[in-house]
Amino acid sequence: MAVVLTIALSAGCGTGGNGGSSVSGVMQSGGWVYYIQKGTLYSMKPDWTEKTKIADNFDVRVMIVQDDIIYYADNDMNVYKMMRDGTGKTNIMSGENIYGFEVSGEWLYYSVKPGIINRIKTDGTGKTKLADIDSFKGAMWVSGGSIYYIDGTSLMKMTEDGTGVVELGENLEINGFKDDWVYYSEVDQKGASLNINRMRQDGTENARLADVSFAAMDGDWLYYVKDDGWLYRSNLDGTGEEKLNNVNMWNLIGIWGEYIYYSDYEGPVYRIDLNGSNKMELK
Incomplete structure (x- = not known):
């Protein structure tokens, strides 16, 4: 599967639009940085x-970049695609x-309130219902030929055609995927990861890889924050830990x-080097 990067603008996930900033939706894919x-x-x-400039009047709730194609949903949740230069x-x-x-x-996989998962081809044809879910929580991930989703407190998995449903665990939150691995955190009764x-x-x-708070994944690295306030990284198997910076992010x-x-x-949105140096504001 091609690398897919997603931002969910309405939920504040992966956005920089806090506190009145004019910049939001920052992401990087295929040698390009995208932002609104x-x-x-x-x-x-x-x-x-x-x-x-790619597009004006780009008020969106979700954006995905796959190869050279941008997929996005507007505030009315109409879903579109266009080339990375804004055409088509x-x-x-x-x-x-x-x-x-x-x-x-x-395929484009989407969840419908209150609890349905469908798929449709990216050309708009072939719409198919895959599953009815009793207490769907809204989050969904697709990786390695499978769909992962939360039903109540259970992390569930099914194949991309909606068959082979299995439960993987209780009170878990997915952090990311790499090769044949699922990276996840546990969720306590207060909802903390x-x-x-x-x-x-x-x-x-x-x-268990680390008794810390997950921060990010990139390439072959895990990033996380410890109680001392510093940002660390390690290999994806939890070894080779490095101390990076204590920037207040x-x-x-x-x-x-x-x-x-x-x-x-x-x-304001900033970019820094991994060690915390060369702080620059994105404008």
């Missing part, structure tokens, strides 16, 4: 050159009360390569 500034979608190189805008689906969506290959763990995508070989947006993007409490 005052309702306009831009792209630029990671060294902040070649800033290019096409409506995929409209008129459904969806939570959000994921893209895998030629605890520890970083991983298991095979078939639910076997569970292992109110909202860590993402870590890509050698850069960290974050916003502070007042709202």
Whole structure:
């Protein structure tokens, strides 16, 4: 499956639009940084050159970048796709009360309130219901030919055609996927995320990696914050821990390569090196 990066703008996940900032939806994919500034979608190189306007009036709730295609849902949850230069805008689906969506290959998977998972081809054809869910929580992930979702307090998994439903565990929150591994945290009774763990995508070989708060994944690295306030990283198996910086990051947006993007409490979005140096505001 191609690498897919997602931002859920309405939920504040992966956004930098806090406290009145004019920048939101920062993400990096395929050698480009994407961000929304005052309702306009831009792209630029990671060294902040070649800033290019992609689309005006870009008020969206969810955005996914897959290869050179941008998929997004507007505030009415109409789902569109376009090329990364803003051309070829096409409506995929409209008129459904969806939570959000994921893209895998030629399929777009989406969840409908109060508890249905459907899929539709990215050209808008072949709509199919995959599952009715009793107490769907809204979060959904697609990886390695399977769909992961929360039903009540249970983390569930089924194949991309809706068959083979199995339960993987209780009170778990997915952090990310890499190769055949699912990275996840435990969720306590107050809803707080605890520890970083991983298991095979078939639910076997569970292992605790770190007794800390998950921060991000990028490439072959896990990033997390310890009680001392410092940001650390380790290999994906939890070994080789490195201490990086103690920058006060109110909202860590993402870590890509050698850069960290974050916003502070007042709202501005910044980029720093992994060690905390070379702070620059994204404008």
